[in-house]
Amino acid sequence: MTSKQLHVTMISSPGIGHILPVLLLAHRLATRHNLRVTVLPVITTDGSPAVSQLLTSFTTTTKNLSIIQIPAADISAILPPEAKVVTHLCVMMRETIPAIRTAISTINPRPDVLIGDIFSTESWVVAEELSIPKYVFVTSNAWFTALFAYSPVLDKQVSGQYVDQKMLLDIPGCKPVSPDDVIDPMLDREDETYKVYLNQAIGVTLSDGVLINTWEDLEPRSLDALRNNEILQSVLKNKPVYTVGPIHKRYEPDVLKNDIIEWLDKQPEQSVVYVSFGSGGTISVEQTEELAWGLELSRQRFIWVVRPPTGKHSDGSFLRASESSHGLYAYLPEGFLARTVEVGFVVPSWGPQVEILNHISVGGFFTHCGWNSTLESVTSGIPMISWPLYAEQKMNATMLADELKVAVKPKVWPTRKVVGRDEVARMVTGLVAGEVGKEMKVKVKRLKEDAQKALCENGSSYISICKFVEDCWSRI
Structure with a gap:
């Protein structure tokens, strides 16, 4: 294997709930797997001060990790203020692609791999321009991932509103989903957000692999279905699924008590x-x-x-x-x-x-x-x-x-x-x-x-990330 350091660029949509897990995964890749990582968080002008503090703390403390903040595109002329969050995020990320492309073009050495969260899949076009592999990082769990990826199939199978169904919604190989539990974009199939959500799901299936913030012992059934169920694997186009969790903020006692x-x-x-x-x-x-x-x-x-x-x-x-x-x-x-x-x-x-x-x-x-x-x-x-x-x-x-x-x-x-x-x-x-x-x-x-066991050396998530790194090397 070459002595060259693998360079990963990660894109995050706005909001601390997305930026935090992306940064934490970036930190783990840089510190425990010796990757060079550049994070491109998309930042809104009215974002939380907590996001700024978070970015500063990661930039100043982690070797091999750099952060280039990307100002979110102004979409006030495209979407009405009352547009739902999913639509807002997807349109904002789509309109920010030129800025993302420009930022990536300045990175030296150029990235070998692109990782984006589920709202960043339209940036796959940049990975294709660079001829580098692209992976999606699902910051939620495997059960959600299965429903998300399978949603375009459910769209053809189910008539009427999901919330009005009398039967559970079947996801091959997984626990079914109650109509009461469907995620927000599925609540109203007539709403524009539902169409945006389906396009987003298709974008996930066009990646070269899926990283999920879970671990093997937590969701064995859903993970087995994502990897081995013929129908789900067909939807995912036989892409590999890696468990990288739990990606979470670690407890570090603070001497100064509040x-x-x-x-x-x-x-x-x-x-x-x-x-x-x-x-x-x-x-x-x-x-x-x-x-x-x-x-x-x-x-x-x-x-x-x-x-x-x-x-x-x-x-x-x-x-x-x-x-x-x-x-x-x-x-x-x-x-x-x-x-x-x-x-x-x-x-x-x-x-x-x-x-x-x-x-x-x-x-x-x-x-x-x-x-x-x-x-x-x-x-x-x-x-x-x-x-x-x-x-x-x-x-x-x-x-x-x-x-x-x-x-x-x-x-x-x-x-x-x-x-x-x-x-x-x-x-x-x-x-x-x-x-x-x-x-x-x-x-x-x-x-x-x-x-804790999953994160230890030889734990399931540690081994899975090693496999991800090995697979990335084999593709470049």
């Missing part, structure tokens, strides 16, 4: 439920009130990261910087803060999630089930309350609650109806102080151990 950690230090072990809906998730005014009452009625300790409620979209903060918390507490029930002062800690907009989840006082996570947050919870050994809001989160929530049994879920998803305070209180109490919570803690700690 107010949240100082408060946690005073609480009993595994007594606190942490409530947060990710960087983009928002809930309605009515649901905010019911959630507050539920936390109070549970009489359990809690940390709640609160954002200003929204009326219509549950992904209302996804592509926007956090709104001001001015007047935020007006949305909480009158007297709530005073009544819960001994047991609760309310945080506006953001909290150090990985540090919180790894604190000895935390016993549960009330989460939107974004895959990044899910992995952070599992690798911290923390059971969950599933509260999916958008994207593929309902599928994640179902996997966690019904298959892995490390989460509880409400009777009806919060995207369908407001979940009442009594049900919130029941779930929180059961998670922190009930028998179900104890059983889930045992199961999630086993998953944590499995995840």
Whole structure:
């Protein structure tokens, strides 16, 4: 083998939920597999300050890793402001291709391999111009990947709206998907977003291989189907599937404690439920009130990261910087803060999630089930309350609650109806102080151990990345 260092260029769409796993995978490729990696994150003008801090920290600390920020194209004249997030991201990434092409042309030495997230597949044209292999990095799990890749086939097989189907949606070799759990772009087949989603799925199948943020022991059935089921392999055109997960932010104790950690230090072990809906998730005014009452009625300790409620979209903060918390507490029930002062800690907009989840006082996570947050919870050994809001989160929530049994879920998803305070209180109490919570803690700690093994040298994900690197060498 040549002594030349393999050079990988990675493209990420906007939003910390996409940029973070791309950067973390880039860091692993650079530090553990000795690859030269250039990351091209597409950045919006109103992006979160957390993204800027994140990019700075990676640039200054990692050898073999460089970052070239790409300003997102202005699509205000192409799409109306009310366009859904998936359409927004896909169109933005398509219009940003000239800037991506220009940035790649300045990289020296030129890249040997291109990796893009699922919103970056239209940049395959740049890889083809350079005659280099192109791989897609799915920042979610294998079950979602199977549904995603198979969606153009389902589109021909199923009549009417998916959500109106009486039967489960069959994915060859995988657990079927309930019509209640379909991902957001599949909710309305008449909407423009659905057409964008199908084109996006086709783009994934045109890659030279698929990297998935999961590990072998977590999803053996779905991974086997992606690799060995004749129908799915035909859809993927017999492309290899690599497990590279868990790609997640690692816990690194901070000597300088903030107010949240100082408060946690005073609480009993595994007594606190942490409530947060990710960087983009928002809930309605009515649901905010019911959630507050539920936390109070549970009489359990809690940390709640609160954002200003929204009326219509549950992904209302996804592509926007956090709104001001001015007047935020007006949305909480009158007297709530005073009544819960001994047991609760309310945080506006953001909290150090990985540090919180790894604190000895935390016993549960009330989460939107974004895959990044899910992995952070599992690798911290923390059971969950599933509260999916958008994207593929309902599928994640179902996997966690019904298959892995490390989460509880409400009777009806919060995207369908407001979940009442009594049900919130029941779930929180059961998670922190009930028998179900104890059983889930045992199961999630086993998953944590499995995840750690996958990342070790000779672990399944380490070996899979080595195979990916070997395959890349064979193609150049």
